[in-house]
Amino acid sequence: MAPTAASRARRTPPSLGIALGMVAGAALLLAVTRELFLLQVLTFVFIFAIYAQSWNLVAHSGQFSLGHATFLGLGGYASILLARNLGLPPAVSLFVGPLLPALVGLGIGRLCVRLREWYLGMVTFGFTAITQLLVVEQFGWLTNRWDGLEAPRLLPAGLSVEGAAVGNYLIGLGLMVATYLAVASLMRSRTGLAFATIHDNELVAGVSGVDVRRYRILAMGAGGYLAGLAGALNGHTLTRHISPGVFGIEDSIWPLLYSIAGGLRTPEGPILGTLVVRLFWELMLRRLGGFESLITIVLMLAVIVRFFPQGLYPLVLRGVAAVGARPAVRR
Amino acid sequence: MLAVEGLEVEYGKVRALWGVSFRVDRGETVAIIGPNGAGKSTILRTIAGVLRPAGGRIAFRDREIGGLAAHQVARLGVALVPEGREVFPAMSVVENLLLAGRLQRDRARVRETLEWVYDTFPRLAERQRQAAATLSGGEQQMLAIARALMADPHLLMLDEPATGLSPLVVDRIFEVIRALGARGATTLLVEQNVHLALEVAARGYVLERGRVILAGDAPRLLDHPLIREAYLGLPAAGPGQGGGG
Amino acid sequence: MILDPGVLLQVLIWGLVIGSVYMLLATGLTLIFGVMKVINFAHGELMMTGAFLTFLLWHALGLHPYLGVFVSMAGVGLLGIAVERLGFRPLRGTAKINEIFLSIALILILQNALARAFIPYFREYAQIRTPYAHRVFDLGLLNLRYDFAILLGLTWAVMLGLYLLLFRTEFGREMRGTSQNRLAAALMGIDVGRIDTASFGIGAGLAALAGSLYGIINPFSPYSGTLPAIKAFAVIILGGLGSIRGAVLGGLLYGVVEGFATFFLGGAWRDATAFILLLLVLLVRPEGIFRERA
Known part of the structure; x- marks a missing residue:
């Protein structure tokens, strides 16, 4: 309800400070090391933190999407096609392309406006499969079917390998921080308050004058844009290629895992979650195969859900408070 | 038959019952009355095992049943007619x-x-x-x-059996409750309609904000100034009393 | 000739066979949802676990697939019981997102466990071969594969058993009661936790049968269960969550529609049928068909 959302905002540290902290930390790391692999992993974390942020924003409005890969993939395809077929510079298509998943998000939001919980989960889950089908079969002439498309690079050609890695790292960081600030201020605005009210009780929200329908659709649309942005960014920087595999179940599940691990319904949670889970994942891959690592990750998350239902972010806050750095972050 | 002592129940961090005590003897019809939200239903649901008590004792036929699951309580012979x-x-x-x-x-x-x-x-x-x-x-x-x-x-518990029904049906249902009493059934009745409840019950407890504030034989309760004024809307029999609920 | 009655019958039979897979999945899902108010998103993965179990029993131990099916059903049934006891039960009464998380996380766990266990040994796709793979009944108008006849018979025998269990036994009455009103069921002395466990076990067992059936008529991988499960979701939404009748009729009907859609419109439409149907219903009567009891 309203008071919870308001008090939550009050007891968390100001987002601008956190944003500056993230930038400072990332810059410091860059000053210390140029290890290519590490930079790539962190770029991945930045991009997928945007993706998780998108899922978390939609969840903030009480809608648990289980088909978020729809937006991720459509954003990637739209931007890559705009760049390839219409000759748009990737720096532009990166922001125009996600309008497609934003529209699709509005459509799905409208379609599912009365569905909740398991129903919404089942329907959104199904959307990913139908989107894949459409992309491969109905639009196969455009998308090159299962083989997928090469993606034009975002950075100018001719950069050194290290230069490109640093460039991608900085672009990912910048967009992640921008997304973070946007979502944080959105969550504190009247709109965010409306989302939170709907999340807590749709009926009460409706009775107290919140236009549930409008805000739910809006949340899906905004989520669609951000997820699409992550998909486009990923395509133009890291993978440099997109294929229908992006519409798999796994890519719909990851943002949920990241958000839950970090802490649902806070703008910091998805970032923290993506970082922790992803680093853990990379560490595990050194010892175990992919299958075992994935199972271990999921089990680890189950433990987090069981014992820290609020995710890791409150733990971090408590840790900071315990050190005494910030008396304001009491729990 | 049933002895409840110092019962406390919480919904999350909100306390609903504060040390409620009462008893129901074999063959007796007992009513718990009180305004909406006083915690009447909470008492029945806790006895039935739907809710867990946070404190206190519930003894049924000399056996502690507080904290048992609903199906276990039912198997011991407690039947709840839920709201x-x-x-x-x-x-x-x-x-x-x-x-x-x-x-x-x-x-x-x-x-x-x-x-x-x-x-x-x-x-x-x-x-x-x-x-x-x-x-x-x-x-x-x-x-x-x-x-x-x-x-x-062994024990029948009724939660607001008259709510939302036509007067004719209510009459029929209370007729049955009275007849059950006459046959020797043990009944615990929760009701907002004080008049109805105290007519079929031998004794009654008045619950307000999670506490028993008044207890006694039904006829005596019906004459009590607080009941007359606050629940039956009649002028208090004795000298006018200021404060109500 | 496209409208040759023999060909149409053939398509119908195919639709009924694949519809049996959907029916079994949907029935299990709706049974579990009815009792527990939980959607098992990993139902398709339980299905493939069943398929691989039957496959393994046949491939490694030489067990006849039509006997292996029953072992597989029991095995996956036990797995379902474990999932309910160790997974869903501790989460009951906590935030809904936890149940959704567990349900979806099970997909990853089962898929990867299956892939880890089987792909190294059997390459990417497996198929269960019965001794009757190439034998057909010549029924004049159509040739009915032995396997299809056995599969249809097996499915209906199991469904009949389920019907008798649910509607002719005391236990079935308890189960239906819990599904209709959990609180009242507990007040009637029914141990609803036990019913949860049983419903998950039965649902998982039905999924194993669906998977084995699927594995006899199709090559499969650990990832093959997803699409059938999504179709089963569509079926139970259309048929009404918690309704067994809706799941049975919906599943069969869906299989037949899919069969004819594939035949007349081409393979690309096979998997789209569900969603087009689902979208239509969502658009036309968003509440009418959804009945959810608190």
Whole structure:
């Protein structure tokens, strides 16, 4: 309800400070090391933190999407096609392309406006499969079917390998921080308050004058844009290629895992979650195969859900408070 | 039969009951009355095992039952007719009744009880093949009571049996409650309609904001100034008292 | 000739066979949802676990697939019981997102466990071969594969068993009661936790049968269960969550529609049928068909 959302905002540290902290930390790391692999992993974390942020924003409005890969993939395809077929510079298509998943998000939001919980989960889950089908079969002439498309690079050609890695790292960081600030201020605005009210009780929200329908659709649309942005960014920087595999179940599940691990319904949670889970994942891959690592990750998350239902972010806050750095972050 | 002592119940961090104590003796009809939100239903639901007590004791037939699961309490012979009837909507009337009849050990007595229940509520006999969802509100309440009786319980608990029903149906239901009392049934009744409740009950407890504030024999309660004024809307018998609920 | 009655019958039979897979999945899902108010998103993965179990028993131990099916059903049934006991039960009464998380996380766990266990040994796709793979009944108008006839018979025998269990036994009455009103069921002395466990076990067992059936008529991988499960979701939404009748009729009907859609419109439409149907219903009567009991 309203008071919870308001008090939550009050007891968390100001987002601008956190944003500056993230930038400072990332810059410091860059000053210390140029290890290519590490930079790539962190770029991945930045991009997928945007993706998780998108899922978390939609969840903030009480809608648990289980088909978020729809937006991720459509954003990637739209931007890559705009760049390839219409000759748009990737720096532009990166922001125009996600309008497609934003529209699709509005459509799905409208379609599912009365569905909740398991129903919404089942329907959104199904959307990913139908989107894949459409992309491969109905639009196969455009998308090159299962083989997928090469993606034009975002950075100018001719950069050194290290230069490109640093460039991608900085672009990912910048967009992640921008997304973070946007979502944080959105969550504190009247709109965010409306989302939170709907999340807590749709009926009460409706009775107290919140236009549930409008805000739910809006949340899906905004989520669609951000997820699409992550998909486009990923395509133009890291993978440099997109294929229908992006519409798999796994890519719909990851943002949920990241958000839950970090802490649902806070703008910091998805970032923290993506970082922790992803680093853990990379560490595990050194010892175990992919299958075992994935199972271990999921089990680890189950433990987090069981014992820290609020995710890791409150733990971090408590840790900071315990050190005494910030008396304001009491729990 | 039932002795509740210092019962405390919490919903999350909100406390609903603060040390409630009362007892129901064998063969007695006892009413708990009080305004909406006083915690009346909470008491019944906690005894029935639907809610867990945060403190206090619930002794039923000299056995501590606080914290048992609902099905365990039911098997000991406590039957709750919950608020809002809670019938099995897609099952026929007779299926609803037979499902409760499982609680009786003796198979032969199930048939017997069924016939007695049909005698008590002839309407249910007429509709025994009909799905419970198609019954009227009053008929559903009868079914809910009949279903509780099918278990042949040691203690029958009724949660607001008159709510939302027409006066005619309410009369019929309270007639049955009175008749059950006359047959020696032990009944714990929760009701907002103070007049009705205290007419069938031998004793009553008044609950406000999770605490018992008044207890006594039914006729005495009916004459108590607080009850007359706050619940029955009559002028207090004695000298005018200022504060109410 | 496209409208040759023999060909149409053939398509119908195919639709009924694949519809049996959907029916079994949907019935299990709706049974579990009815009792527990939980959607098992990993139902398709339980299905493939069943397929691989039957496959393994046949491939490694030489067990006849039509006997292996029953072992597989029991095995996956036990797995379902474990999932309910160790997974869903501790989460009951906590935030809904936890149940959704567990349900979806099970997909990853089962898929990867299956892939880890089987792909190294059997390459990417497996198929269960019965001794009757190439034998057909010549029924004049159509040739009915032995396997299809056995599969249809097996499915209907199991469904009949389920019907008898649910509607002719005391236990079935308890189960239906819990599904219709959990609170009232507990007040009638029914141990609803036990019913949860049983419903998950039965649902998982049905999924194993669906998977084995699927594995006899199709090559499969650990990832093959997803699409059938999504179709089963569509079926139970259309048929009404918690309704067994809706799941049975919906599943079969869906299989037949899919069969004819594939035949007349081409393979690309096979998997789209579900969603087009689902979208239509969502658009036309968003509440009418959804009945959820608190």
